[in-house]
């Protein structure tokens with residue numbers, strides 16, 4: 583009983599704080615005429631969908647909106663029309679900025695390198711994000727709405743627009759849907775809450791068209807026949823080590839040259855590697871003629887070991903998805919053995935559970 587009421591007191595306090603920060607954010611946006619929407623250096627469907635939705639919503643409010651991202655929009659996201667309006671340099675003049683789907687400085691490196699982060703700091707800057715814990719938190723602005731309960735930044739934008747009576751056109755609804763579907767992997771992962779379905783239902787009523795989005799996404803994900811056959815080759819040479827718990831694929835420079843321009847080879851097979859019975863971890867290595875070795879690590883549910891292995895090789899990431907890049911001349915064989923032995927000891931301790 584006591585726990586119940588102190589919890590509800592805490593919730594109320596959170597909601598009040600949430601509404602207060604939303605209010606000051608809406609005020610800052612209302613005052614600005616030219617707004618820059620900033621995506622971090624790892625654009626995904628949530629950040630791009632959020633940015634495009636804001637472009638439409640704020641544009642319909644009569645504002646000028648510039649979309650910025652320090653990295654190129656990856657090919658697989660180009661089914662979202664408007665991606666080509668994203669530029670990699672800030673305009674000389676703007677009134678305010680909105681950073682979407684990031685609250686860490688680590689992911690704004692490009693902006694830092696270009697010296698343009700100072701321009702952002704000099705004007706009102708809004709942060710809209712849903713990542714609960716981040717390193718190098720943005721501290722130069724207090725206009726932050728970080729809601730870890732939201733499945734995606736698109737959901738936060740939807741709530742804010744609804745509370746502020748901002749118009750959400752059918753195309754803005756499509757973009758918000760894409761942002762939610764991206765982070766929830768099509769409403770299938772545990773970020774998906776009842777509220778997420780409610781938001782999706784509202785977006786449907788506003789004209790969002792999920793079947794059309796899905797069709798476009800699949801169309802852009804299609805591979806040329808040559809890549810389909812290459813996938814077969816990669817599957818045939820996949821190694822299984824540590825009693826079949828670790829799957830390893832290797833892509834040397836010659837294959838990178840031949841196939842990478844057509845399709846990113848790692849995502850081509852990594853999901854399939856994880857679908858092999860008994861596999862806990864899938865590693866895709868790439869080796870380059872200049873001696874560089876990179877790796878993408880993905881782990882199955884129940885084996886939160888990806889980042890721990892990557893960290894051993896000065897990389898990083900999350901429990902289930904991580905990566906590293908070694909440039910100190912160590913051989914591929916050495917790096918592979920180091921990964922296998924770390925994986926082995928981590929899996930030995932995980933298997934107790």
Ligand SMILES: [Mn+2]
Nearest residue numbers: 628683735765
């Ligand atoms: Mn996100």
